[in-house]
Amino acid sequence: xxxxxxxxxxxxxxxxxxxxxxQVRYMQAYKAAMSEAPxxxxxLRFLVKALSKPVRERLDxxxxxxxxxxxxxxxxxxIPDPQVAGNIxxxxxxxxxxxxxxxxxxxxxxxx
Numbered sequence: 001x002x003x004x005x006x007x008x009x010x011x012x013x014x015x016x017x018x019x020x021x022x023q024v025r026y027m028q029a030y031k032a033a034m035s036e037a038p039x040x041x042x043x044l045r046f047l048v049k050a051l052s053k054p055v056r057e058r059l060d061x062x063x064x065x066x067x068x069x070x071x072x073x074x075x076x077x078x079i080p081d082p083q084v085a086g087n088i089x090x091x092x093x094x095x096x097x098x099x100x101x102x103x104x105x106x107x108x109x110x111x112x
Contacts, residue, residue, distance in 0.1 A: 003043070003068040006030070010075035027079045034076060037102055043069055 010030055013023045033039065047069045050062040058066075 001046075001065065001068070003046075003065070003072055006034070007068055007071050007075065010072060010079065012075070012078055024080060028082050031076050031079045031081075034072075035099070037099075043072070 010027055013020055013027070017023065034043070046065055050058065050065045053062060
């Protein structure tokens with residue numbers, strides 16, 4: 001599963017690392033790409049599928065998928081967002097709000 005590769009790519013980076021800023025820029029790009037609706041929906045589908053099974057019926061692979069996807073989400077949340085200027089255009093703010101609403105609706109639809 002691709003998540004097995006993505007989790008190490010999003011591990012926290014030591015701030016003392018000489019290439020810290022470069023690594024953070026790469027991780028911010030990963031975060032932006034994985035925040036797109038189709039990617040997020042696929043990850044959530046895998047997660048909900050594994051979580052919907054009773055604990056005693058879960059295979060080792062289901063438990064691994066749950067652990068990996070939750071680790072990926074944790075790592076993505078910890079990646080700092082790019083610095084944004086104080087004068088953000090209104091259309092970008094609307095787009096960001098729309099994306100947040102879309103993600104929330106996707107999560108709530110998958111959990112039903």
